[in-house]
Amino acid sequence: MxxxxxxxxxxxxxxxxxxxxxxxxxxxxxxxxxxxxxxxxxxxxxxxxxxxxxxxxxxxxxxxxxxxxxxxPPMYTSLYLHLLPCVGIATRPVPPPRPLPRNPRFVLLVDSWERQQTGTKTVESLASIVEQYGLVFVAPHVRMSNIQGIPGWTQWRSPHALDGFTPAKWLLPMSEYYDVPYSAGHLPMVSYEDFVARSNSTITTALMLDWEKNSCKGGRPEWYPAYGASMQALQMKCFDGHFPAKSLTPQIVDDWFALGNGVALAEAEGRPPPPVPSVAMLNWRKHTFGPDFWFMDLWKGKCRFRWNAKWNRTAVEFAQRxxxxxxxxxxxxxxxxxxxxxxxxxxxxxxxxxxxxxxxxxxxxxxxxxxxxxxxxxxxxxxxxxxxxxxxxxxxxxxxxxxxxxxxxxxxxxxxxxxxxxxxxxxxxxxxxxxxxxxxxxxxxxxxxxxxxxxxxxxxxxxxxxxKCDNWNPPPAGGRPPPRFLYLVQARKLDEVLQISDDSEMLCLTFGERSPYCDYRPHTTWTSGRNHLWKRAIRLPRRYEYYIFMDDDVHLTTPKGFEAMLLKYRPAIAAPGSAVHFPSDFKDKNTEALRIGTFDAMCNAYHQDVFFHSLVLPYYDGMDSFTWWASQLYAIYLAHIFHPDEVYGFQLLPTTNSRREGTYPQRWDLPAMNKPFLDECIPEADPRRPLWKGFVQVAVRQATAAPGTRRHLLPKETLDEYLNRDTPWWRKVKQIRDEAFA
Known part of the structure; x- marks a missing residue:
């Protein structure tokens, strides 16, 4: 039955x-x-x-x-060209092959448990180790887009992607998947057949990466040298898979290749030492030598492997039919x-x-x-x-x-x-x-x-x-109303026009490479760059409901969700997701809107009233030579004073910051940063001084939506009062505002 x-x-x-x-x-x-x-x-x-x-x-x-x-529809942040490191990889020229070192030591990748593009990340990770320590990469075998196997070795257990035992005849050479000449131009590489000839089919060490933290006693690796296989490893060594890459040393790597300090493998009994030293990596993962599952240091930004374009012929023939x-x-x-x-x-x-x-x-x-x-x-x-x-x-x-x-x-x-x-x-x-x-x-x-x-x-x-499938919103027959949001983006480079949502437009500034879509300001600080975008937005012929400052390395997963929250609650200032600073004892993780005290600068939305008719902007740049972090701190302080309880955080909207490049003044010295603010901006005699909270992390539930008519204007008398004060702070702010409104 x-x-x-x-x-x-x-x-x-x-x-x-x-x-x-x-x-x-x-x-x-x-x-x-x-x-x-x-x-x-x-x-x-x-x-x-x-x-x-x-x-x-x-x-x-x-x-x-x-x-x-x-x-x-708008492009998601993860697909912006300026955030993708290998743009144009298909047409990059093939470099001349890298020569082998004088005394080559060879590395084989036996299995990686990752498929397709993630499998490429595992190969890139090992290539980084090969490159850093002067080793030679042996082109591995592939099946089902997994790096796996050596002909004749036993598949002891099957990962979720595979179905049962894998015969050697189903193992394909790496050249079927990847453009090997292109990769050989980026790191020393030999084919598996070449390695077989050099090594007399003998590997010095099978290095088993230990993920269970039990000295490799929890089970055998996916692939294991079997009796009778032509390729054998003389010894097995156990190595912590989470060992941090930054802690690797030449001495540790040398030990991988040293014969006699591992557990002898009975399958290779009687074999003489190999003529060349080598190590086979077993149980490799994309997060090998990293602290977490998404460890990226070894593969992020690497473009040494590309897929074999020969399959484009098959694709074109199929499309023609x-x-x-x-x-x-x-x-x-x-x-x-x-x-x-x-x-x-x-x-x-x-x-x-x-x-x-x-x-x-x-x-x-x-x-x-x-x-x-x-x-x-x-x-x-x-x-x-x-x-x-x-x-x-x-x-x-x-x-x-x-x-x-x-x-x-x-x-x-x-x-x-x-x-x-x-x-x-x-x-x-x-x-x-x-x-x-x-x-x-x-x-x-x-x-x-x-x-x-x-x-x-x-x-x-x-x-x-x-x-979430909320990004398909084609325009109705009568067209769309004008967009209500303007994103102000600073970027090292920008390779395309960005439309972050269907209800938005963008102004941008690049400081690293020229872009046909952005203002180019190569010598700006973070503060002066945002102030440049602020002035450009002030001079536009129309106004938006919210102006959203965002750095180019910020991933705002649901821009439409952020915009919907802004229209629902109508805050003076708002920050999404991880831009919200929570107090250490905060436990309410399910409330969508919070009144907050402090917030990260990665992504901040300003109501049009605050953008034009408040004193939070422009940013004060008088401390940029000391630290670039001060200008955001002052924006937080001014929000406390002029818009108390009107700064919101939307914690349920995922937001990440993927890159923190470059060197710039980064000092977190609160007394030093507070001094010009307290001496020149809001001195002790100021009646609003009691509203200043300092750098305090507050998060209070806000359950009531606001009407669409909610306003955040400061009275003209308040603006005049502060902008006419004769202190270095207010003279500097007035100068920037006069340039913008001239």
Missing amino acids: RLQWRLLAAVFLLVATWIFTVGPPSALQEALELVDASSPHPPIGQYRVHEQYAGVSTGSQGDVSPDDQMYL ELPRRYVAIKIRSGDWLRHYWRPKSRDEVQVCFDHIAQAAQYYLKHLGHSPDTPVFMATEWPNPPESKYHYATVSYLTAAFNSLHRAVRIVSYTNNAYDIGIVTLVQFHVLLNAAVVVGLEDTMLQLVRQYNPRLPLALVGSQSGR
Whole structure:
């Protein structure tokens, strides 16, 4: 009986896979009849490059013409080009190969437990160790986009991405996935075959990374040298996987290669020492040698590995057969919904995302001049998600959602059972790169798409974080009202026009590299840069409801959510997420709006009354030579005094700061910073002095929404009183204001 059920389940799985990836024969035949076989596609082996045209509206991108400005939703911060380190990697030249050191020591990566783009991070991490300590990288084997295995070694246990034992014949050389000549130009590298010849098929040390903190006694690594394998390791050493990379020393690395101080492996008994020293890394992760699961120091910003472009030929041939010349593509990573921290609580949470994807696909078909039943390409791993496929409730939501998408849009997918699933993913990736527009949800794969083809238009209907699909808001037939928010952004460089939300515009300043979209001020401080943007905004011909200062390395995950909170509560000043400073004993983590005392400068919103008719702005820059942190401290103090209980924090809106580059004055000396404020700005005799709270962290629940007419104007008499005071502080502030309002 058990065997019958297994056979029945296998038949059901085959039928479901056929339906999802191919569709009924009649639908596929009709789709193929729509393909214009004579229309030109990009040359095989090249990506289509989408040229931007002059005068494109803020936030628009890509393959459109001036008389066909199709709507594109705002780009998420994680996909901004200036925050992606490897933009243009597909067309970077191949450097000459790096020579091997005089006495080479070789490193093999045996398994990494990471897939696709995250697998690349693990390779980059090990490459950083190789580069730092003068080692040689041995090109590893790959299967299912995992770095894994040495031919003849045993797979003792299977990670969630794999199904059972992996025969050696399924292991592919690294060159099938990655552009090896390109990587060999960035670090010393040899092929596995070359290493076999140099080492007499003998590895000095198998270095097992210990993640369970039990001296490697919790179990064997994923891959282990088996009896009879041609490649063997003489000894096993245990090493803490969390050992900090910054604490590695040449002596520690030398010890990895030293023979005689590890546990001898019986599988290699009788073998002589190898002619060259080597170490095989077992149980490698993207967070190896780091303090946390998302450790990035070894791989962030590295661009030494890129995917093999030979699969673009397969992608182009597929598109020529089954898609129109300018086609719409969809990218859906179903596995994200199955992760325990993002699992939906209802079907509606999933369905709304798929409904918006379907609406967006139909929208772009129309704007590209196609009929509604024109084939649309979809890249996805469904119906075989890599993990948690037995969370039946979520799988049922996804099944219904994918079925609805197939009913709404004629889907064409690329599958090939003769290929490793990782190779299929690479072909899908290249089909995405050649699309006219890609519809999907913000995720790490689309970060790669942006870096390989920066001008490809992306229409992101939602975000990866929490699976929120609130970013698809095409304009109604009558057009949109003027935007209500202006973002003021300082950046080292900015490679594109940013539209942070559908209801906003942007002014920007760059201080590192010139940008055609921003003012270039290479010698500004943080304070003078913000004041420059403040003056530029003051001089604009129209006003906005809120002005939002934001640094370029800030990830505001839900700009629409932040804007909605501003319109709901109408605060004088507000900060989202981690920009809120909480008191140490604060426990109310579920209240959306709080009246706060202090807040980080990474992202601050100012009501138009405060922006124009208050004394919080401009920032005072008199202490910039001492510390750049003082100007924000003074803005907090002035908010206490002139807008008490009107500064809000919205703690439920995720906000992160991804980069803190450069050297600048960073002193936190409160007495020294307070002195000019207390002596020159609000002296002891000032009647408002009692309102000054100092640097105190306060968070008080605010449950009442405010009317849309709430105002924060300071009386003209108050402005005149302070701006006419004869102190260095107020003379400086008055000078900046006069320049702005002249």
